[in-house]
Amino acid sequence: MTEDDPTDEISDIEDRIEALAEIAERCRKYILASKIAIGGGAALLLITILGVFGFGQTAALGSIALVLGGIVSLGSNVSTLRQTNDAISAAEARRAALIGNIDLRVVADAPLKLV
Numbered sequence: 001m002t003e004d005d006p007t008d009e010i011s012d013i014e015d016r017i018e019a020l021a022e023i024a025e026r027c028r029k030y031i032l033a034s035k036i037a038i039g040g041g042a043a044l045l046l047i048t049i050l051g052v053f054g055f056g057q058t059a060a061l062g063s064i065a066l067v068l069g070g071i072v073s074l075g076s077n078v079s080t081l082r083q084t085n086d087a088i089s090a091a092e093a094r095r096a097a098l099i100g101n102i103d104l105r106v107v108a109d110a111p112l113k114l115v
Contacts, residue, residue, distance in 0.1 A: 006098040027081040034074035041066030
């Protein structure tokens, strides 16, 4: 291998893509949890407002906090997911460019050996 051989850089890029994919998957899980928190908080607030189960002011404040926390978490993780997807796209483009620069030889040109 020569110094100009991009295989090490391609390997590093693939490792980075895998790490970014794990981050993206974690963001998706947090986004789902945030949506559940928003829905649960809204449902609890509605139940508290209607007085169905006789919950007090503490439940109303808790449900508002749950909705607001869910909204903040959702926005943060959606933003992080977008940035991560952009980084994955850039890394894949760089990897494709490096692979395109490799002088590949056709295997069909090699003589066949049967042992």
